[in-house]
Structure formats: structure tokens, C-alpha cells
Amino acid sequence: MAKSRAKSALTPRGDPVLSSGARGGRAIRWSDWKQGDLEEADRLKAGRSWLTRMKQEHLAVGAFSMLATELAAEGCDPVVLSLLTRAASDEVRHTEICRRMAVELLGPANVPARFRGVPSIPKHEGASEEARNLRHVVEMCCLSETFTGVFLTEMLARMPSGKAGGTPRMAVESLLEDEIDHGRVGWAFLAARAREKRLDGLAEAMPAMLDRTMGWVMDWCESTPEEDSPALEAVGYVGSNSSATIFRRTLRDVIVPGFEACGVSPEPVKTHAAAKGWL
Numbered sequence: 034m035a036k037s038r039a040k041s042a043l044t045p046r047g048d049p050v051l052s053s054g055a056r057g058g059r060a061i062r063w064s065d066w067k068q069g070d071l072e073e074a075d076r077l078k079a080g081r082s083w084l085t086r087m088k089q090e091h092l093a094v095g096a097f098s099m100l101a102t103e104l105a106a107e108g109c110d111p112v113v114l115s116l117l118t119r120a121a122s123d124e125v126r127h128t129e130i131c132r133r134m135a136v137e138l139l140g141p142a143n144v145p146a147r148f149r150g151v152p153s154i155p156k157h158e159g160a161s162e163e164a165r166n167l168r169h170v171v172e173m174c175c176l177s178e179t180f181t182g183v184f185l186t187e188m189l190a191r192m193p194s195g196k197a198g199g200t201p202r203m204a205v206e207s208l209l210e211d212e213i214d215h216g217r218v219g220w221a222f223l224a225a226r227a228r229e230k231r232l233d234g235l236a237e238a239m240p241a242m243l244d245r246t247m248g249w250v251m252d253w254c255e256s257t258p259e260e261d262s263p264a265l266e267a268v269g270y271v272g273s274n275s276s277a278t279i280f281r282r283t284l285r286d287v288i289v290p291g292f293e294a295c296g297v298s299p300e301p302v303k304t305h306a307a308a309k310g311w312l
């Protein structure tokens with residue numbers, strides 16, 4: 034069904050959003066897209082998930098822009114500022130990649146050309162500006178981007194490898210290579226703050242951050258349990274049961290040890306996650 038659309042799609046080389054500047058991301062051959070035997074219900078399910086991801090990527094543009102503004106005002110290592118501003122630009126490209134995936138699956142009439150709006154960023158009432166800025170970086174990078182990086186890694190492992198993975202695999206690879214960097218900038222900033230002993234109140238603020246970044250997956254899994262489906266995984270859709278398992282493992286094996294390594298007490302997070310049945 035997507036053949037005519039795919040043929041008429043802009044090539045990455047000719048698309049200013051998908052290939053701008055030195056960090057234009059890897060080329061994605063949209064014209065190679067093959068729908069295969071995907072059933073209608075699966076096509077819609079996968080398409081809607083890419084549409085949701087498109088919106089999340091758009092919101093990440095605003096989130097990184099706000100982080101960059103906050104840290105520019107506070108003052109920080111220029112490398113951190115450079116990575117944050119670059120991340121905002123990466124997320125613009127990610128939004129477009131997710132839009133193209135959604136268009137291939139849902140058809141152009143069912144996908145908006147763009148979203149508008151910025152995320153509502155937690156205010157952390159009562160915290161100093163410096164403590165609030167740290168919490169924003171930790172929530173966005175150490176939590177959200179780290180979860181996303183591991184999730185996309187797992188998604189990629191479930192897709193057909195090499196050329197057989199086709200366009201969806203290229204799209205996920207393109208997203209993944211940036212998301213890993215987006216997580217790293219947070220861990221580097223946190224480590225620097227830990228060395229300076231400027232972590233005030235972070236450990237205690239973590240449970241609420243975890244609810245915002247992980248809670249939705251656990252709620253989704255509980256309300257709509259889904260088994261794995263290779264046909265869906267081939268187009269970048271991981272079912273709710275496996276998604277929840279991936280998030281749980283990431284919390285246990287990456288995030289909790291990461292905070293411990295930075296000298297942030299993991300106890301509030303561990304207690305909270307255990308009470309919720311996430312650990």
C-alpha cells in the first residue's frame with residue numbers, strides 16, 4: 034500500500050531535516066520499505082505507536098532546549114552545553130523519522146505534518162535553582178534517555194538483522210545512536226555534580242521521577258498485557274509484557290548501579306520500586 038508514497042518520499046540526502054549538517058544521522062532508505070504480510074490490525078497498532086513516539090520526540094526538543102537554557106544560565110562545562118543543544122537538534126530529526134514511520138504504516142492523511150507544544154517540566158517547588166536543574170537533567174537524561182536507549186537496543190535485537198531488517202531497522206538504528214549519547218550527557222553531568230558534592234535532595238526526589246519515566250510502561254503492561262509478536266517487532270513494536278521487563282531490567286542493572294557509582298543513595302528508589310513490584 035505504501036509503494037506510491039515510498040517512491041514519492043524525499044530521499045534522506047535531499048531532506049533538510051533528515052540530513053542536515055555534520056550530525057545528519059545515518060541514511061534511511063525509505064524507498065526500500067516493504068510492508069510484508071503485516072495484518073491490518075498490526076499495521077494500525079504499530080503505526081499508532083510510531084505516531085506516539087513522534088509526539089514524544091517532539092516534546093524532547095523542548096525539554097533539551099529548556100535544559101540547555103537552564104544550564105547556560107547556571108554555568109556548566111561547555112561540553113555539556115554542546116551535547117544538550119545538539120540533543121535538541123537530534124530530537125527534531127527523530128520526530129521526522131518517527132513521522133515517516135507512522136506515514137508508512139498509517140498513510141499520510143492520518144499523520145500530522147508536525148506537532149506543537151513543549152513538555153510540562155516538574156517545578157520541584159522548594160528546591161534551589163541548582164538542585165532543580167540537576168533533577169531536570171537526571172530525569173531527562175539518566176532516566177528517560179537511558180530507558181529509551183536500552184529499549185531501542187532491545188527492539189533492534191528483535192528485528193530481522195542486516196538488510197532483512199529493511200527500513201524499520203534503519204530507522205531504529207538512527208534513533209538509537211543518538212539516544213545513547215543523550216543518556217551519557219546526564220551521567221557525566223551527575224558525576225561532575227557528585228564530585229563537587231552538589232547533589233542536594235536528589236535521592237529523595239528520585240521516586241517521583243521514576244513514576245514519571247517508568248510508571249506509564251508498568252501501567253500499560255498491567256492494563257493491556259501483550260505477548261511478543263515477531264511481525265510487530267519487525268516494524269518496531271515491542272509488546273507491553275516485554276516492554277515492562279526491559280524497563281525493570283534497566284532499572285535494576287543500569288540505573289540503580291549508575292546512581293550508586295555516582296554516590297547517590299539508591300535506597301529511596303529501591304524502596305519505592307520494591308513497593309510497586311518493579312524490582
Ligand SMILES: [Fe+2]
Pocket residue numbers: 090093123124127208212
Ligand atoms: Fe529521540
Ligand SMILES: [Fe+2]
Pocket residue numbers: 093120124178211212215
Ligand atoms: Fe533522545
